[in-house]
Amino acid sequence: MAQPAFVSQLDPDRAEFYRHLLRQMLLVRRFEERAGEAYAQGRIGGFCHLYIGQEAVAVGALTALRKDDYVFASYREHAHAIVQGTSVSTVMAELFGRAGGCSGGKGGSMHLFDVGHNFLGGHGIVGSHLPLAAGAGFAIKYRDTDQVVICFFGEAAVNIGAFHETLNMAALWGLPVVFLCENNRYGMGTALERAAAVYDVYRRACSYDMAEETVDGMDVLAVHEATTRAVERARVERLPTLIEARTYRYMGHSMADPIHGHYRTKEELEEQKQKDPILDLQVRMAEGNLLDDGALRVMKQAVEEEIDAAMAFAEQSPEPAPEALFTDVYRE
């Protein structure tokens, strides 16, 4: 069922937690902005899909998980890796294609991996990681642990066969997977309404008798609460959930694409930016006297330093050795 976007008053006792959410969103935002600059300078190559505008989804959702849960994401996954615990340094180094990158410089922006933090990619074929996530969920059921899998994907992925086959199996077999659709309204230049017969992504759960929920993806607390409910359902009842988080992407589809143009207007973009997820939390915390300007300044400063360090690490990290071309094709 659709949940009210309403979110409980901020609870003073959770100030620490709110600060954590805010810091994570700031970290992601600044990481992406700096990555964008580096890309513009030609220091990052290939396709680079930024997450700016969607921070509340990854931060709200991943903070609802346990360390031993598994995370799968698409190619727009810098944020998910970082929030899951992968160091910004190794993520930035991966974008630079360096040996110190979290995928050894072989994966790049679209293929971040960090088994140490159960971050399992970084997948470039739309929809292809949904069955993979179900596979991890199957392994959890097979081993009878109480872990959970969360799988992030865009709204354009719901029209592809893998979505249908996966959700059916997950519901049929009772797999502990949270399918979190980040509905930012566009798949490249195609608005959801031009690609899907049903505009409410969460309603697609009806074909599988699967629990569903839609949530304001610009409200980090709402996302956190919705995900917490779904994670509980997966952990305790071992049932999957389809969550639709309504969000928005500020940048172009990738650094190679226009920010607006044929498919959306500058006005729409500017209007959306008024509902910025970071500003929103800042304001609410300020209203609740849980954050003063000084603390915010300190936080931003710390974030900036963390990214500076990541940049330095990435630049100093060596290129992979030439032999690396031929390693990791097969495991001996």
Next chain:
Amino acid sequence: MAQPAFVSQLDPDRAEFYRHLLRQMLLVRRFEERAGEAYAQGRIGGFCHLYIGQEAVAVGALTALRKDDYVFASYREHAHAIVQGTSVSTVMAELFGRAGGCSGGKGGSMHLFDVGHNFLGGHGIVGSHLPLAAGAGFAIKYRDTDQVVICFFGEAAVNIGAFHETLNMAALWGLPVVFLCENNRYGMGTALERAAAVYDVYRRACSYDMAEETVDGMDVLAVHEATTRAVERARVERLPTLIEARTYRYMGHSMADPIHGHYRTKEELEEQKQKDPILDLQVRMAEGNLLDDGALRVMKQAVEEEIDAAMAFAEQSPEPAPEALFTDVYRE
């Protein structure tokens, strides 16, 4: 919405039509029985999927079409070709692999084609013909004619990606396609409940805001009426419909598979046979004094002669010339 299985009293003015339906069902039944015998004698090879028990679906549905409409079916399609107008002789000859077969002996039981009757196969990969049917529907929209496409498939096909991708596009684009799912409860040895999270196939239309209907597939008149409604919707409003016809297969999945065994009991089979679609119509026609034993005997006699002729034709039809191996790979 689910329609009541109830069917209007037989209308004496339509006696001619009822007799046509009965004759078509008898023709299909006897064709399949004789094909089964020929297969047992090794005169037909490969996979041979018989339709016995499901006659009411193809007959009820295809009699709701116009000559210029298009028909797509799976590998269990002897009946659909025959009811659509392909001569039983060329269908039987195709099963025999002869040059006189409707596919020149190259297609066989699973790949019957007859462009003369807009019968477009005969497809062996589960789900693969749904997009093909949508393509024909797209062509109708493209040419702006008022033709309709009907696509028959089994209930096990609704769990595969092609079903989802196709129904979404058909609903999104407004394609005049009737998707008719023949729910005979089993996909080979797998009961629908063991493969689908939702047991009511028609409910899957919810993901596409598509019109749907479920109908008693053992009642030829009910199938005819439901299909007529869907065809009208396609022809006039150019909208697709998902119909679920609840039916049952009397034989094994194919001639190579057991009739019952691990996956279903002999008892279940015998019980189902009590609701035989042919007997059902016979009884109702008799009750309405629209068919006496004499007429029935004559009809059965005529059907038998038609099949005898088909058998003779198939046996006398020559093998394809050796050069045929290399023709039809490319159109010059």
Next chain:
Amino acid sequence: MPTLTYRDALNQALREEMERDPSVFLMGEEVGVYQGAYKVSRGLLEAFGPLRVVDTPIAELGFAGVGVGAAMVGLRPVIEFMTWNFALLAIDQLVNSAAKMLYMSGGQIPIPVVFRGPGGAALQLAAQHSQAFESWYAHIPGLKVVAPATPHDAKGLLKTAIRDDNPVVFLEGEMLYNAKGDVPDEEYTIPLGAADVKREGGDVTIICHSKTVAVALKAATRLAEELGVSAEVVDLRTIRPLDTAAIASSVRKTNRCVVVEEGWPFCGVGAQVVDEVQREAFDDLDAPVIRVTGADVPMPYNKQLERAAKPDPDKVIAAVKRVTYLD
């Protein structure tokens, strides 16, 4: 003669064929409103409208099948894959429906469809986005496979592919879209199955196609300048049907052969070429045929590793030295 980019040459071919034949339409992801992910379809939506330039959901299997189905009833669809990497999801429709329909139906149902889009590697797109599948499609009877190297060939071959009554796999190159070349004003087509000698020579034959034609030509220039070796560069243009006659006659003249391709070595296009050459010109060969291919690994993201994975003039020259025993 005006010079055009490979991109605009394709755009012209599409435009001209859509004007010529109302049964031709273009369908794929982002081909309309977005003007094409790589802008090959720029302006076509405005020119022909949404019924003939159709944006699709991300559903490769589905819309590829829609194309085949539309072809079954007489339309001539051009189905664009944003890249051929994604066509793996649709490959059942290409192999089991498009390639077999005419045969299974005993000759009743031709499938006049073109599947097109960029194949092979661009720059740092990593493993899942940098694959060349020529040899896969060429393996399938019922399909034709075309991979043009120049704007001139791209236009002439695409027009022919659209008019062909069989399913054609048309492989373009993201790295080729900006390549410039002369394209005649007057209408022309190029037959499928005809290779083209891009440079004449007498000492060694270099077989190539698509992006590797430029690589081979660079190598040929340097071979002449640096080693006085005269290389003949044969551009296959069409992989299936393969122009075996052109290959064999060149090798019979040069007695030496190097095959260059972007894809992986095992069962690649070059393997088939080697098979043909050693059968057709066994007694004329003075050295084994040597192949230059992409490295036998998934494509790495790192720029230097990626460069090392691709065929380049140095590798071609090294191969030529081997077949001419110059080292």
Next chain:
Amino acid sequence: MPTLTYRDALNQALREEMERDPSVFLMGEEVGVYQGAYKVSRGLLEAFGPLRVVDTPIAELGFAGVGVGAAMVGLRPVIEFMTWNFALLAIDQLVNSAAKMLYMSGGQIPIPVVFRGPGGAALQLAAQHSQAFESWYAHIPGLKVVAPATPHDAKGLLKTAIRDDNPVVFLEGEMLYNAKGDVPDEEYTIPLGAADVKREGGDVTIICHSKTVAVALKAATRLAEELGVSAEVVDLRTIRPLDTAAIASSVRKTNRCVVVEEGWPFCGVGAQVVDEVQREAFDDLDAPVIRVTGADVPMPYNKQLERAAKPDPDKVIAAVKRVTYLD
């Protein structure tokens, strides 16, 4: 030594590996309740229960991906395709996920999965159900490809494939399931990448795998009896990695080579073998390598046409006559 069918040898291998390693499970259509479409998994559901012998919906792409995902977190799935024809729908998961995960992750995530099922033609199953895709999978770095010809090899190779830490494409044959052969009681495995000389000979080398091994052996017997030609029959067993050394050493001995395969000719396994042979044994070859393949057409339903489309001893003998200049 007990004789077993190929089917039962595979069943034994699955049973033994599932007993040995609790992380091994079997998933696919009809593998459980139905006891397997071709009964390879007979009794396994009863022995190991529904969590380790899992019936799936008809969703090849989905359950292949489930297998890869389970492998990502340490399980060792054996995914059965009812036939390899249907795997075309799942091929994106084999090529883009399974084959590339280790590389894309910089060596972090191995994918110990086996994809298995019958490949190639049976009897009169027509175009969509009669395809041999060895060369396709062998084209892909990151995959291993195995195609055993005998019960003994089937058991030993499947056990090794299950223990291998890489994705293995394991091609069986519907026509082989009833083939009988000796299978030792004691546990054994067979390394991947090792060809096997099924018959020694000095005049010509016949390279083959899977079903064509029996064809080659029949031909070899007749060649000896009818023509006094001594043929060496080399069974590749593993297509990737390919045992080039074994191939080359046999050809260096016989100086003549014929390659037999069930699949289509263009870019088939034989093309790669020819490439290796002419490079590794150029000076030893007294004649071009000749290939015997399935006809270059979709498989027809008609029995006689189908027979004519398949490799048989007569075709192999004809090829041997050509490379030995006996005609």
